């Protein structure tokens with residue numbers, strides 16, 4: 001079987017890219033063992049990352065700002081969107097694609113072999129199989145509750161990105177915070193989250209912490225959510241062949257765990273490059289994006305090196321940074337200057353214990369050298 005492009009993996013990244021390739025007139029074969037399965041995870045991103053081509057119906061809930069609570073409560077005035085995940089998946093139509101319900105066993109630069117023995121040859125193969133599970137992970141445990149029950153946790157804010165109060169009684173096992181966001185008009189997700197742990201904080205710990213946090217409040221969970229995913233992708237995804245995309249392809253922010261917004265945002269640029277016969281890596285990895293990737297990897301190392309108490313203190317300082325710097329660090333995938341400035345500002349503002357920890361995590365000049373390779 002011959003096709004223009006094979007996309008392996010129909011998660012948010014693979015599906016978004018396939019959808020845009022089809023819109024650009026490219027013949028696409030999608031390989032996934034279960035392409036029809038509904039996505040169950042809660043996917044959120046910054047509102048300004050959502051591409052123009054997605055219909056408004058994909059929005060489950062949208063707020064103008066999110067709160068961060070550490071010593072004080074600060075507002076991060078930036079739109080935040082929680083997707084209606086079922087609607088998002090449906091909007092990423094694959095009507096004209098050839099779909100292979102199969103496991104890819106060999107994913108080469110120009111061919112893919114599947115478990116059932118099919119081989120597909122293509123000009124371009126994109127590997128969007130998600131990030132394999134070694135190394136540091138983000139873990140969380142959440143409950144979905146009726147909006148009225150979430151009021152004590154939201155306070156007078158619409159959504160809480162991170163509530164680090166109060167420190168949990170078993171904090172030594174790893175720092176965690178409450179993430180509280182509306183899913184739609186009626187439901188709110190309350191999730192105890194460890195941003196990054198190596199070894200990861202076990203989900204059972206986070207469940208116990210959430211129970212502790214919610215005790216004394218009348219909570220009747222409608223559903224629950226378990227989160228556990230790898231954070232460390234390839235060191236230099238622009239050098240990996242076949243081309244890797246999505247969380248597997250370096251689009252996952254290693255210090256926040258977000259990738260869906262980035263994959264959606266860049267999918268059409270990659271599709272246009274492929275449709276026009278250009279190298280898609282040019283659209284995916286300009287030098288500035290490679291530098292940001294390096295800086296973020298340093299950010300993950302620095303985060304992992306902090307004690308639970310230092311992690312809280314670091315976020316206390318982060319919450320005080322100017323919004324432009326917070327924004328640059330949290331997304332800004334190709335904003336190397338903004339990311340570097342945010343990291344430098346954070347470095348100057350944190351206490352000296354944290355600074356010492358950061359210094360140990362920073363490999364200095366190598367960041368720039370490696371981004372050029």
Ligand SMILES: Cc1cc2nc3c(=O)[nH]c(=O)nc-3n(C[C@H](O)[C@H](O)[C@H](O)COP(=O)(O)OP(=O)(O)OC[C@H]3O[C@@H](n4cnc5c(N)ncnc54)[C@H](O)[C@@H]3O)c2cc1C
Pocket residue numbers: 008009010011012013014015031032033034040041042043044045102103104105128129130131225226227228229245246247248257258259260261
């Ligand atoms: C509960 C939960 C909540 C999350 N919330 C957020 C959030 O709010 N915002 C955010 O940005 N991120 C969030 N994440 C992180 C999330 O994992 C990723 O951001 C997202 O799923 C990555 O999308 P992806 O398409 O790159 O990979 P995946 O979603 O992992 O998709 C990979 C696809 O590849 C397929 N596949 C795997 N192996 C093969 C094979 N051998 N052959 C063929 N197909 C294969 C799989 O079936 C799957 O469909 C969350 C994760 C979890 C678990």
